[in-house]
Amino acid sequence: MxxxxxxxxxxxxxxxxxxxxxxxxxxxxxxxxxxxKFEAKSDDWYFEELTFIAFYSGFKADTVNKKVGLIKEYFPDYKTVSKFDQNDINKMMADSKMIKHPGKIEGIIKNAKLFPSIISEFGSIHNYLVSLLPDDTDETLKKFYKTVRSKFAYLGDITTYHFMTEIGLNVxxxxxxxxxxxxxxxxxxxxxxxxxxxxxxxxxxxxxxxxxxxxxxxxxxxxxxxxxxxxxxxxxxxxxxxxxxxxxxxxxx
Ligand code: SF4
CATH class of the missing domain: 1.10.1670 (Endonuclease Iii, domain 2)
Known part of the structure; x- marks a missing residue:
């Protein structure tokens, strides 16, 4: 063995x-x-996790580390970001200091727009995630992976595990x-x-x-x-x- x-x-x-x-x-x-460990966190904590996981994906950590402050300025909380439109995307794309990646930026805005409906149904993002985890079996974790990956924008094969790791699951x-x-x-x-x-x-x-x-x-x-x-x-x-x-x-x- x-x-x-x-x-x-x-x-x-x-x-x-x-x-x-x-x-x-x-x-x-x-x-x-x-x-x-996996424990209750605020909705904005989850929004920030999804935001930074999207930015770090495929980029050198150093590149994103230097922009953390600016990214937080553009994406301060899910309520603000959920109201963003094309003008906000254009503003970021025109900022020479910002990481210009339309896919990541649009994905983050999509997630912010999704948050209110999840929160109104489950009370919080954390409650929603808890509802997907009735137990800690491998089957449940695999199902959680599939559901979360398809629910939120800009989560891929590895970044979905990144998200699960960051929120404290056993992966x-x-x-x-x-x-x-x-x-x-x-x-x-x-x-x-x-x-x-x-x-x-x-x-x-x-x-x-x-x-x-x-x-x-x-x-x-x-x-x-x-x-x-x-x-x-x-x-x-x-x-x-x-x-x-x-x-x-x-x-x-
Ligand atoms: S350093 Fe890596 S490759 Fe070398 S013996 Fe250790 S585990 Fe193996």
């Missing part, structure tokens, strides 16, 4: 060494990821970093096995008794951050990875 706990502990140890942190400091660094965003490491570990065999990847991530969380957000964060840091990341896309630092001395990794250089 695959030893998820052993694999993850070896990754944590390797990352801890790369960061030159004690166990206590390492735990503190990721403390906030260990408490995230991860299967982005290219996680896909790469999971492939190297032989847990998936191709880059479209999003659900299979999520099932493995849930097993890591179960075996280590950690929140899935923490598992997600460790994998992302392990494979993405140039300064101290280990399983990097180019020239992974296998000499710094405890998994290199085991049969768990299919890719050793």
């Amino acid at each position: 695959y030893n998820y706990s052993e694999v993850f502990t070896k990754m944590e140890n390797s990352l801890m060494s790369a960061l030159k942190l004690s166990k206590k400091d390492f735990d503190e660094r990721y403390e906030s990821t260990k408490t995230l 991860v965003k299967p982005d290219r970093v996680l896909i790469r490491i999971f492939e190297r570990l032989g847990l998936i065999t191709h880059d479209k096995q999003y659900w299979e990847l999520i099932v493995h991530a849930r097993e890591f969380a179960k075996a280590t008794k950690q929140k899935i957000r923490y598992i997600d964060m460790i994998f992302v840091e392990y494979g993405q951050v140039k300064e101290y990341g280990i399983c990097l896309e180019v020239k992974p630092k296998c000499d710094k990875c405890e998994l290199s001395k085991t049969d768990y990794c299919n890719y050793k250089n």
Whole structure:
């Protein structure tokens, strides 16, 4: 049987060494990821999540990070945005500082216009999402994914999981970093096995008794951050990875 706990502990140890942190400091660094759960949030919180997920989708995080203030100015809350028309879109498209992407901008406005009807039927966006989750089974989560993906604009294959991750559900965003490491570990065999990847991530969380957000964060840091990341896309630092001395990794250089 695959030893998820052993694999993850070896990754944590390797990352801890790369960061030159004690166990206590390492735990503190990721403390906030260990408490995230699906709980009531305001309608505007959900609107902002959908807005930024749309902007971050397919763009470098740095590009969007620099525009966060401006994006918030243009999309302050769902009530304001629900009244937007073509003139507002034209204004944004004419702003040299704004990210000019009609698909994203129109999708966000579409979501804002959708919010009032959901809120009037369910009382809040959160209540609506709760109504789609009668239990925590895989089948329910898969159904939730399909419903939410078709309900809101500008949610795609991966961004729908991104939304589910951000709101605190028991999934991860299967982005290219996680896909790469999971492939190297032989847990998936191709880059479209999003659900299979999520099932493995849930097993890591179960075996280590950690929140899935923490598992997600460790994998992302392990494979993405140039300064101290280990399983990097180019020239992974296998000499710094405890998994290199085991049969768990299919890719050793
Ligand atoms: S490729 Fe190298 S760094 Fe990545 S998991 Fe395998 S041994 Fe570790």
